[in-house]
Amino acid sequence: MTSSDPATFDRAISSPEDASTLEELGYTQELHRGIGGYAAFASGFSFVSILTTVFAFFPLGFSLGGPAFFWTWPIVFVCQFCVCLVFAELSGKFPVAGAIYQWSRRLAGNAVGWFAGWFMLIGYIVSIAALAIAMQTVLPPIWSGFQIVDGDMDPLSVTGAENGIILGSITIVLCTVISAVGVKFMGRITVTGVTIEIVGVVLIIGAMFFTAERGPVAAVADTGGHGSGLGYAGAFLASMLMAAYVMYGFDSAAELSEETRDPRKTAPKAIVNALLVSFVGGGLMIVAALMSAPDLGDDLATGGMAWIIESQLDTWLGKTLLALVAVAMFSATLAIQASASRVMFSMARDNRLPFGTLLSRVNKRTGTPVITGIAVSTLAILVLLVNIGQSSVFAAIASVSVVIVYIAYLMVTVPALLHRLRGTSLSYGPPVMDLGKWGIPVNIVAVVMGGLLVINIGWPRAEIYDVAGAGWYMQYFAVIFVALTLVVGYVAYRVVRHRDGAPDPVDALVGKRPSP
Template identity: 25%
Template sequence: MSTTTTTPAIDTDYSEDAKHADIKVLHEMGYAQELERRMSRFSNFAISFSIICILSGGINSLAQATSGAGGAAIGLGWPLGVLISGVFALAMAQIGSAYPTAGGLYHWSSILGTRFTGWVTAWFNLLGLVTVLGAINVGTYYFFFGAFGGMLGMEDTITTRISFLAVLTGVQALINHFGIGLTAKLTDFSGYLIFATALVLTAACLAFAPSYEIGRLFTFTNYSGEAGANVWPQVSTGWAFLLGLLLPIYTITGYDASAHTSEETRDAARSVPQGMVMSVVWSGVFGYVMLCAFVLMIPNMDDAAKQGWNVFFWAMDARMPGVLKEILYFAIFISQFLCGLATVTSVSRMMFAFARDGGLPASSLLAKVSPSYRTPVAAIWTGSILAVLFVWGTSLVSIGGTSAYSIVVSCTVIFLFFSFAIPIVLGLFAFGTAKWPKMGPWNMGAPLFKLVAVLSAVAMALIFVLGIQPPNDWALYITVGFLVLAGVVWFVFEQRRFQGPPIGEEIAKRQAAIRAAEQAVGEVG
């Protein structure tokens, strides 16, 4: 296996030959180098690591474990969930090395399958990314509210929430607007900040733990139902443990950002797969150590379960000194903000890639790249505005007594992982054929790829089953409804209109347009 298994290094040498090689690969796939290649290997790793952000999902969704199967949901459940996400990352990394383009998932599904599989993958991924951007920033709002809301006199109203969200997302979009250079610097910083904050939080939890009761990390206790503040409905201990896997699975996602920024990454065919895989590895390791330390700090697991979604603040208030606690809260908030920043990047690149092949309404606008900043400005702002509108609109509607926002967000993981699974399964059958004749330079070997592809398909089935359990049972109807709607739209409208990415002779015909597009943005490579 010729893959690298160390932390991605910051590459300082990017020769003209290497640049030309990257552009040549892009031209061979029929696309112009409109975006700017400013991202180092470390930057590509950092953008995925920032979106995964163990200080976001790992903290904001912690009750899925502590109010589920208790300590074992962390001690045993976290590594199992990371392994589940990891098989997707490995399989996607192998495909991404062969096809390093923005909006990679859509492109992979189109090349390895058909126009329809590419189109439906794009919609799964795009809808998942827009909703997850909204969910990440809502999580950031609630973290800020829990950490600082009391001292600022904040009240949790829809107006406050949406105003906070609009400002937060607007700043993230503005930073993205001004170029990948600034965004990459901030996500690089985010990578270091997450590492440092996780280490300090871990050390503090261990320092203020009443004892090191290691056994609680492997103790199964059923806290579903009333015992766990109804985070989960009353289920068996086994089901509580399985549902708790959604904590690491939900947290360890977003590594497709490495693929989405392929066209802005140097030596993308090697950097992108390494970025994907290592972001999962390091997030998994640091997240495990941090959450295990947190569980050891908890005064009493029964009392912790009763706190429901407030368990993190409850435990911190009970054990952590005030000044240290506030410093950690501030660092976590900044990390969560940068998580949203990186997600805006991912959303916009997916939207840009799909639009340049005519896959979206107003595609010509959404596919435009600013000559000044070399970013898809319209896609950045459109994705950001849609995320805010999604949260606002769904917060005003309830279905069967449940907020429409909660119902839709429950589909986010399903949609994202479907968009991961489709190209992986297609690749399983396409490798060795004319559609995918050879591996890219990052090469785990065909037997191992086929193994992780099969495991990804099995994992997708598990994620789907877990994702539609109460209280998220509406996710089944939404997912099925989306598939039916997608099928109707495709066969009635898009089958004749949407051509997908260029292939064969179409690539050769595009060369003049490619040169013109590069000249328009000042690309001289």
Template identity: 30%
Template structure:
């Protein structure tokens, strides 16, 4: 069965350009997970909370996220569709659950793009030696967003070219810098990775509480692999290649992140300064200390390219997720959002995703508000992970779902699924737990509670829309596939266009 025939069997026409190979699909996942972006998001906070011992959170989070990829692999293999979490939930649990899961997921991705664009802006000022102000940072972030929108609007081939160029520079620089710091410029012994440097005591918390906090932070470095699923309808032989791409994206980025985390820590001239808050950029400090002042500008350029590639790929994923919801007529303004342009790019979803992400950028005028957005983005990402893993496990145990795609883990699949539920459930609670130690000193209460408030607000808005407009009524009830039907690609028919 060809890709187009398989898509038709799942109830949809081939509207997007199917031109990605497995390498192109991997590049989308690699760019969104991004070792540079992930390390910058976690290193300073991790060291300030748990000292040198923070890096042990990374392999734990990588192992936990591997459990999630195992579940996603079986689902993506059987139903290789854009908007995976929404589409899979629809077939396993029904329209209401699927719609709400898709709603929360989409806003998490779109607000995550707000955060990436805002965090990329200071690097543009650093590259040119300019002094940023809050308003200039916001305007620069808007510029990044519009640039990435323009590239995405020209279709998957141009997006792939830009993203591949970005991750090539990032991967080479990350590996070379990481190995050089570790092998040539190392200043400390490996015992540092077992030393908390008194960070928990200084914060007034126990070592166990500190390690729980860095597990909440470390999870951020290993999300984004599901961007491979977003481009499933543009990938050749998607049922077989998308699961492989997710594994390659997660494991390759995971190993590079761990390598660089260890390297930065051991090559940093004074880890105690990071713990005390004197050094808020330990990655750049370690690189410049090792390579010399000449390395600062090239390194800043690599970081800027990495953030840009991450934003491009993630924005493309958000657009395709909205397209998947809108073609079923279940998203506001579906007729406009589901439009595809002459380059076979989901232009309606792209415009909608850009507008939502840019609408949140004025929060960058208040650093406390932007901090709340960061914690919300992390929590809202793990909530759909948990929900989908729980839905899949329930469907397995009730006999409603037996994996029937190219990728199947047999009797191990249920055990892996159970562990994935336990892991993602733990992370949701851990991330949402209000901790003053993960907020800037003197942060307002709403930033400390940012994850709970953010997820709650998006979920409440979704429930209100669900009750008022009943979008799920446009969708047929899910089909309980038997093994033969599932293998043939049977699924609930597509919804009516909105």
């Protein structure tokens, strides 16, 4: 039953009010709504997953910029919080699945919207693979039985890489099954995972502060021999990649808008809270690690937080904390898999993908886009296979996936800024969250700093893209990958651009309010 008539509507699917909101935006309610406020927050928070990402990328930031790399954390936050505020405003006005694709399309037209969705899909799929394969860094150290392939557990070794593919594939399959069962069940799993992750963050921060070797000022003031004054600028910019790799994905709460109850109010709060909590918790983790490390040298650069935990804590406690990290990784993989499948579903429903009719099907019993979930997971497992004997290539692809997502973000923030500057402010829908006079300055920061972050992340640094010294083509991998993504995307768009199916994107919904 998809009618929004209160007399006939099936409340097991959605409230008539939420279905009516979706109908205003051009779509019929098919997905079942089972996401509440905390579950929506959990979706965004688990995507950022500070217990996973800060844990994993701390060595990168430290090795590139020394302890003073901490100061990149608040700088990146300023940029991403402005992006977050623009997204939160849009999520209250356009609560539709496939958020980045839908917002961009409605602000800038079908062509820009299609490329935003295309970039998000690629970024999400690679992120699923990268996160799933990271299970190799935590599961075998917890219990040797997780090392299914005999040999070295090191993820960079041949046997470690092969085992990582197996563990990653199992993780992705489990996430696909959970996502297909139903949004309420998926929400419960995500909420449980995030609650455990928050407990883990508090425990790790507390344990490291308790074993502190130095004060906070001494911990964050040292450049680690990477220079001083302007001579430190290059290292500082490179180390900024750590924070940039962590602080994105908060928009995941909006990707599930069609499955969220009262999304106009729920999604904006979830997006903002997900980033704020991640910023505070992640910042405290970095400071605590720098204070607790036995020394601020090479061991910390290679071992990161895992080395601190193993050095400073009892073995049983260290394994417990690693288990919490594994739970956070699984929860994050689930959140990204769900977000990617909603983007694919939203584009397919608009007839903007090959096999759109098949990919846009919603299972009547579970109310979930099962086929898109399977498609996304299959593609992610194929990306995992790159890691066989090519771990440096896989690492480069994972890094580029962040560049891809940041470019997609610009495809929303730039058109939004243009609307504000023209005076056609984003006035559609009830003013659940409205930036008002702050809209233009916040949006300018989001665009300018977002563009600079794209350049910084994609800059051809050998220590990021060509660690093995393979050659210039690896050093310029980000530029090449983005160019190929654009070319392939252009060819694909030429095929689908004249298809019917999508509601009118621009002007009908931007710059005016619906009649009361």
